[in-house]
Amino acid sequence: MRALVARRLEGPDALEVIETPVPEPAAGQVRIKVAAAAVNPVDVAVSTGKVVQYGVTAPREQFGLGWDVAGTIDAIGEGVDLTPGTPVIGLADLLGLPLKTHAEYVVLNADAVAPAPKGLDLTAASTIALNALTALQALKALQLTPGQTLLVTGAAGGVGGYAVELGKRLDLTVIASAGEEDEDLVRRLGADHFVPKDLTAVHTIAPAGVDGLVDAAVRGIAAQEAVRNRGWHAHVQAGPTPPHLRGITVEQIFVQANRSELQELVQLVEAGVLSTRVADTYPLHEAPAAYNRLAKGGVRGRLVLVN
Template identity: 55%
Template sequence: MTERTVMRAAVVRTYGGPEAIEIPEVPRPEPGPGQVRIRVAAATVNPVDLLTRAGTLVAAGRMAPRAQTGLGWDVAGVVDATGPGGVRGFRPGDPVIGLRDLLDVSLGTYAEYVVLDATAVAPAPEGVPAAAAATLPLNGLTAWQSLDALDLPSGATLLVTGAAGAAGGFAVELAALRGLRVAAVAGAADEKLVRGLGAEWFIARDAPDLAAAVRALVPGGVAGALDAAGAGLPALAAVRNAGAFVAVAADAPVGLRGIRSANHWISADGTALAQLSALAAAGRLTLRVADTLPLDQAQEAHRRLAVGGLRGRLVLTP
């Protein structure tokens, strides 16, 4: 039997609403040196995919327009092939997770196969279903790397906005594992959830004065803030002098009062991803799947994510 050399993939050829997503047959990608091809079992739907599909990132100058744009960053699956000469640490048949961190590509992880650099891939968490494992790379690494950028010592206080969201939830758990004391901002209905993730203090996101609410709980302000909800200046005002602030959902405000203020932009890191995978396998990270849908329903997944209100991620399965 002749080997199949085409695959289905969700792509955008004209930017627009969910209806702009097409699922044509395209040539199956071939791995180059230092790369692996993954047979996709699950791919997560993230807000950045909606921005990509709509052309928002092109308009903002963060990616170039192209005739065909791929969708999807996270993947869980099985190594199908390696590049010429093989790849150290990975063989065909290995269950893996990985992250595609290039914006400007013609194919993403919403596909039957994806090719990634081996340095962007890690062993899948043992005993974890593929749909749940696929929710880890983008948001888990965002939280991990943002905490690294804040560089707070064990015992320090940290404000996390968007604490019930995907990146924010991982940030709360990882911060608690690092010995940080977390003040979490989320919707009032999510207080039990974020406290279960490890938050010591809770602030409702509709509090009339976020900084005052935080400072009432943590006199003098928190040592750092991880802004996963785009709170901006109100969150910065909750940070003590000479503290640290990292934004992941919007542009970081100018650092005032000696505060280190920066944006964090994700970078694929197989070594860190392997550590996250081990934590997930040990049950120390909460992987939340709102629903799984077949690849053919990528348009519907985008519509549902745009409506909001989900706890956990939507995941596509080829």
């Protein structure tokens, strides 16, 4: 099979599509014939070596690439309750694997896989797992209750957009921050209020500060200044966390694959609560072009590699 890997961590143009044996599932695992796999900022960070530089993972000879996947189960290991032929979505949540979802086949633990949303094409389905799970787990960490205020930075992006939609489902008052050109988008996602990236307007909406923050844009202390004393801050990035000032609880969010939460998200997609956004598709052999486009910024929706 073909698989995209990073051996020289010199950016997207150094990525390689290699030929490698089709992997076999062990007990508790499934093999997925990949239809589509989204490209995310963490993939670009792997290609440039930033994940090694920041100490998030150890150096190795080969990094597999890709976290999200949508496809069809074509083989299962012992003890798996999923059936070959089932369309699924899944998440490869380990950085250091030599092969991941940007490939023609991928093996995942069965607990990292759930049946795909009914009626949704697999290209769109491939954009759900990483970003929506990150947003869901961030909101659960904040422990907010209906009526409280939530600030989401990077609200036009993948994680931020899902945090807005999930926040509204929890009956929170959602303040969304993004570029001014994205105000219409984040309001369509359900935001109650829009503020620009400088965040100075937050205190006109919530004078004492917001109850919780999902910092999808990784603004750090600049965003935390908008949180009330003894509030909550979900830091959506691996690596050093901002300080816990003014009694604020800082929760570092590094996404974890979880079937029950994936199933929860699938139900919300089927119910129309969560949206999917595909910006463009690329065949696997054109992956460097997709990576370079994402690295330049400004993409709204996901770039997806398709087989």
